[in-house]
Amino acid sequence: MEARAAVDDVALGREAWSVLDANWTGSATVPAPGLYPHQWNWDSTFVAIGLSRWDTRRAGAELLSLLAGQWSTGMVPHIVFHPAAAEAYFPGPSVWRSQDHPASPNEVLTSGLTQPPLQGLALWWMWRHTTDREMAAALVRRLYPMLAAQHDYLTTARDLGGGGLAAIVHPWESGMDDSPVWDAPLEALPQVRYAYRSEGLADGHLDSHHDRYVSLALRYRDSGYDATYLREDHPFAVEDPMFNGIWLASCQALAELAPLAGADPQPYREAVERIRAALLERLWADGVFHTRDLRSGRLSPVCTVGCFGPMLDPGLPTERVADLVRLLESPRFMGAVGYPVPSCEIRAPQFDRSRYWRGPSWMNTNWLLRRAAAIHDQTGLAQVLGAGTLRLVRQAGFRECFDPFDGSGRGSRDFSWSAALTLDLLADTVDP
Ligand code: 2M8
Numbered sequence: 001m002e003a004r005a006a007v008d009d010v011a012l013g014r015e016a017w018s019v020l021d022a023n024w025t026g027s028a029t030v031p032a033p034g035l036y037p038h039q040w041n042w043d044s045t046f047v048a049i050g051l052s053r054w055d056t057r058r059a060g061a062e063l064l065s066l067l068a069g070q071w072s073t074g075m076v077p078h079i080v081f082h083p084a085a086a087e088a089y090f091p092g093p094s095v096w097r098s099q100d101h102p103a104s105p106n107e108v109l110t111s112g113l114t115q116p117p118l119q120g121l122a123l124w125w126m127w128r129h130t131t132d133r134e135m136a137a138a139l140v141r142r143l144y145p146m147l148a149a150q151h152d153y154l155t156t157a158r159d160l161g162g163g164g165l166a167a168i169v170h171p172w173e174s175g176m177d178d179s180p181v182w183d184a185p186l187e188a189l190p191q192v193r194y195a196y197r198s199e200g201l202a203d204g205h206l207d208s209h210h211d212r213y214v215s216l217a218l219r220y221r222d223s224g225y226d227a228t229y230l231r232e233d234h235p236f237a238v239e240d241p242m243f244n245g246i247w248l249a250s251c252q253a254l255a256e257l258a259p260l261a262g263a264d265p266q267p268y269r270e271a272v273e274r275i276r277a278a279l280l281e282r283l284w285a286d287g288v289f290h291t292r293d294l295r296s297g298r299l300s301p302v303c304t305v306g307c308f309g310p311m312l313d314p315g316l317p318t319e320r321v322a323d324l325v326r327l328l329e330s331p332r333f334m335g336a337v338g339y340p341v342p343s344c345e346i347r348a349p350q351f352d353r354s355r356y357w358r359g360p361s362w363m364n365t366n367w368l369l370r371r372a373a374a375i376h377d378q379t380g381l382a383q384v385l386g387a388g389t390l391r392l393v394r395q396a397g398f399r400e401c402f403d404p405f406d407g408s409g410r411g412s413r414d415f416s417w418s419a420a421l422t423l424d425l426l427a428d429t430v431d432p
Pocket of ligand 1: 031036040041042043078172174175176177
């Protein structure tokens, strides 16, 4: 394992800031130098969360830059392209062709997919932790209508199952691209071949799946990013517990921020109730939430870190919370590894400690589960998650993800959400 001398909190905080400064383009933070040269949706939003206690202006700039890419449908894209890097990442703007779609913004090039709708929660987090209430209140008023439009988009265009949940139409929309829960829906697609980022494949990705990722994106693009096509013909439509758990948390946040924005909280309160009921009715089985493939009607048998997403709901019934905490602490997840939280249950045949989202631990999901534990007064679990996550970055640096057994770093170095969320986790111990 690649280890380094453990650094103290102050030095770790300084290192985190220098990563975030180096990854700043002037208007947003890229996930990592080299591999990811544009603004990614949930990466930026985690950066905003991490900066909330320390730099309201930059946290706000991050969200405003992302939302400058919002389509008039309300969809918040998963990538906002940085013009200087144009085709440095595949699939770049020439594949997505957002500029040809009337709903996309005029001056900004984006992808045509979305990612977990974390922005409501991030705005609430900023409001709660800011040291500049006036600036934060102005940001809430400015961003609120955009997040309301995002919410309407998910409610109308993405309830493909008709049961009150938002469906994702591509694994990239989950943020957990290579998760084994997409294996069955992907394998049901016809086999295709594309040259896809070949230099990275040996390391973290499954070759044939990536060919299908590209073909799936092209099919959606060629439909004109059409909502009716998604509902009736698109071959990939999945209800994901993490995506919907995050959506619920953002609805809760929008309800709480409504008075500040002069808006009515009631629609968001109702959305929270509706999403909770749908999660329990449609995705709960055998003591945990599962993904539902709307095309086959099947629940995925594989349990991943995403299955704990609905724990972000403060109103989740206590027996369900107890079931999830038991599973999370069991040898299927945290109980058998040194570092939280493996992205796939380790007894699953698909578990692989070295492949993206099929085993490694990630800071962003650790942060979400720590938040969920805190919401449900699981103080011990929250502490273990916080301390274990900080141990990862102290030992291995701000890597993209980590081996859950020995804590060694994997993927990109100087990864922005790992740096930003470290700042948030350190806030308990380091004075601003
Ligand atoms: C990874 O996803 C991108 C596609 O969006 C990729 O594999 O190229 C995921 O880890 C995703 O969660 C993340 O947002 C993105 C940028 O860090 O990289």
